[in-house]
Amino acid sequence: MTMMNEYTGFITLFRKECLRFLKVIGQTIFSPLISSTLYLLIFGVNLADKITSQNGVNYLMFIIPGLIAMGLINNAFQNSTSSIIISKFHGDFQDLKIAPLSTSSIVWAYALAATFRGVIIGVAVAMVGELFYWVEYDQFLPISNLFLLFLYILLGGVTFGFLGLSVAIYAKNFDQVSAVSTFILLPLIYLGGVFFSIETMAPIWKFLSQFNPLLYLINGIRYSFLGVSDFGPELTLPLSIGFMFLTYGIAWLSVKRGTYSRF
């Protein structure tokens, strides 16, 4: 198995995963984009005047990076899970186990395809947000640190691509994946600072929220977009990188030891 073969295998799986979600673009891109647009319209535009400013910025500004993060995380996770669950259902997931693909190739191909989908959603949400901002304030919202934003988006995409991969490999049916998404991921996203600053929370919730790894990623994205957030990059960046490595380890073990058999 040469490096070239390994690279070809990785690129093929990455390409296949991207083509998969682009074939059902209505479900995978437009549907989450519509949800985020509605959030922006309702909370960021219509209710913005009635909501106290967060982190010292108006609510539309505050919510744009939050919704970018939410779109990225949710869709990266769902890309890996839905692809693998459908593949297990069809019976072709075992092709990956039989082929000479290394564990790392499988993990990275799924995670980067998930990131690609997350980035498409994130960029689309940012464009819609900028459009609303321009309508409201007659100017575009400048991005504070583009490099840092790119870094956090990459970290968020691969981290939740890894997690989705791990959950789907061990899941025995659609319900189990849906349970993780609804009962774990969604509360962590909603309580992780997408819609409000941690400073507005009661002390007990504020304390508990500090254990939510998504809080640091979402705040990292907000900081790189606006230049303000609950936590600075000196805290959020190392924690997000650490979480990424942790989820990579989990995904690697899942791919190595998990089940590839059909439902």
Added chain:
Amino acid sequence: MNKIVKNILEVNQLHKNYGDFTALNEVSISARKGEILGLLGPNGAGKTTFISILTGLIAPTRGSASLFGLDIQKHALKVRQQVGLVPQEIVNHGFFTINQVLEFQSGYYGIRNNQKHIDYLLERLALTEHKNKLVSELSGGMRRRLLIAKALVHSPSLLLLDEPTAGVDVDLRNTLWDFVRDLNRQNVTVLLTTHYLQEAEELCDRIAVLHHGTLISLDNTQEMIKNLTDREVKIKLASSTPWPGMPAGLEIEDKTIKCRIAHGDAIGKLLTKLKIPMEQLEDITISEGNLEEAFVNLLQQHRNKPQ
């Protein structure tokens, strides 16, 4: 100097438990380069478990298996590069066309720009006109053929066929077996499981039989038939009239005597024993045993064995 590998497949004391259930029980089998080895057994005998271990889909509880002289667990990626599997269950690929599926499959094996070989496989398997159809639009037989094409995109040296013709019509079965013979002539080693014993008899050089996870026979196909079956001799007579010296209890039905003799026994010996006058003899036909009989007899013997 490279080590010359005579046995493509070498399995020693392979054992697989699922909880308390033993799916494979200390199985040892080898397959020589370029041979077609049949792996037979009733449903649930452990055939698919055996093949799944060889492809890395499941791990053995204990025992070792090597392909091309390489341990399948230590050198998993190298080994997989040379193995093609046609699984028993039909697979779907909801989002993609046949051609895309085969392109992806080639890519997994590190092969780019494989369209020429893909076109060859599509033609051999009569799928060319369907190459741009989604897999979900194909009939069961076409999906079966797609599985075979998938197993061959990387020109493997060892082809594992796990009941590739289950539920497939006669024409397609014949096409497939012709293709397998062609591949075998190109020195591809084949491990085949099937319930069509006549086809196994025609194709396989050797036959291994599994029963309840245990290997109960491994022999040359013709030797196995010889050892486990009798020859049926039909003697057509001019009339049903008894002759002097006719053995007591010998039945003549429709002017025909039916006898069974072991493969080692001579016809002359039988005729001497029956003392049939030459003028009474009209015709003699001899039917050799077949693999199906041998298989049934073997399982019967095994069931009757004290445990």
